[in-house]
Amino acid sequence: MKKIIIGMPNSLELAKKIARKLKCEYSTLKVDKFPDSEVYIKYLKDLKGKEVVLVNSFHPYANKALVEILWAAYTAKDLGAKKVTLVAPYLGFMRQDKRFNPGEAISAHIASGLLNKAIDKLVTIDPHLHRIPKLSLIYKIPNKTLTANNVIAKYLKKHFKNEVIIGPDAESYQWAKTIADKVDAQATILKKHRYSSRKVAVKLQDDINIKGKDVVIIDDIISTGHTMIEAAKTAKKLGAKNIYAMCIHPLFVEKSYPKIKKYFKKIISTNTITHKTNDMDVSSLLCEEL
Numbered sequence: 001m002k003k004i005i006i007g008m009p010n011s012l013e014l015a016k017k018i019a020r021k022l023k024c025e026y027s028t029l030k031v032d033k034f035p036d037s038e039v040y041i042k043y044l045k046d047l048k049g050k051e052v053v054l055v056n057s058f059h060p061y062a063n064k065a066l067v068e069i070l071w072a073a074y075t076a077k078d079l080g081a082k083k084v085t086l087v088a089p090y091l092g093f094m095r096q097d098k099r100f101n102p103g104e105a106i107s108a109h110i111a112s113g114l115l116n117k118a119i120d121k122l123v124t125i126d127p128h129l130h131r132i133p134k135l136s137l138i139y140k141i142p143n144k145t146l147t148a149n150n151v152i153a154k155y156l157k158k159h160f161k162n163e164v165i166i167g168p169d170a171e172s173y174q175w176a177k178t179i180a181d182k183v184d185a186q187a188t189i190l191k192k193h194r195y196s197s198r199k200v201a202v203k204l205q206d207d208i209n210i211k212g213k214d215v216v217i218i219d220d221i222i223s224t225g226h227t228m229i230e231a232a233k234t235a236k237k238l239g240a241k242n243i244y245a246m247c248i249h250p251l252f253v254e255k256s257y258p259k260i261k262k263y264f265k266k267i268i269s270t271n272t273i274t275h276k277t278n279d280m281d282v283s284s285l286l287c288e289e290l
């Protein structure tokens with residue numbers, strides 16, 4: 001089946017790269033708003049009989065991205081596409097994965113329910129799997145969870161020596177430890193207490209010596225940056241020489257990047273979300289799956 005790669009607003013550059021690497025037809029999707037703010041979309045190329053690969057991350061503006069993806073998927077089918085694959089390098093709505101307080105919506109279930117009906121396949125990178133341990137528990141369509149671990153390990157091997165890798169909380173340790181093992185580095189974990197979405201505290205759990213060392217703090221997501229900042233403060237107190245932050249998904253919500261960057265020698269992210277810190281490229285990883 002012939003593929004056409006469709007670049008959507010949040011992932012245009014990545015979509016173009018994927019199309020170039022796969023030597024596939026490429027088109028952008030026209031996305032606009034009606035005067036009353038309702039979504040307007042228009043395909044610019046013929047889709048009949050093709051596999052339409054929509055490429056769009058859920059950041060920024062996750063709600064907008066979700067609606068655009070739903071509209072794009074239904075329209076593609078309507079226009080004769082044989083299959084609709086969604087490549088969402090950053091999959092949204094995964095952190096509200098349970099009802100934390102009475103009356104709350106469980107966003108992960110609602111978003112997956114809508115997408116299950118609209119698309120035929122989902123490809124994503126390191127989704128935030130926490131209380132839902134596997135994507136297939138909520139995504140009933142064929143789905144593939146890729147990991148950027150090798151991309152990160154390759155970067156570390158090229159740019160660092162004798163670094164200590166820190167996972168800033170129990171959830172991030174799965175990435176920090178796996179990556180540390182790949183590059184033969186020491187890894188440790190911080191214990192995090194989250195008071196609210198904007199207030200966290202962390203402390204070192206074991207007595208690893210980071211004095212005078214290069215420390216790389218690795219997390220899946222940098223959102224408000226509080227986790228990373230608290231981790232950097234701890235590393236500094238313990239005498240780290242240079243402190244770096246690495247993440248897969250650079251959200252940097254609420255214009256937090258300038259504030260966070262002061263704490264680090266460098267912040268390095270993958271391009272699952274377009275940001276100036278994108279120094280690691282996941283396009284080849286996605287191409288392998290496509």
Ligand code: R5P
Binds near residue numbers: 172197200219222224
């Ligand atoms: C949480 O479970 C994640 O692994 C990240 O630590 C978290 O999303 C980071 O959020 P923030 O940047 O707002 O502290």
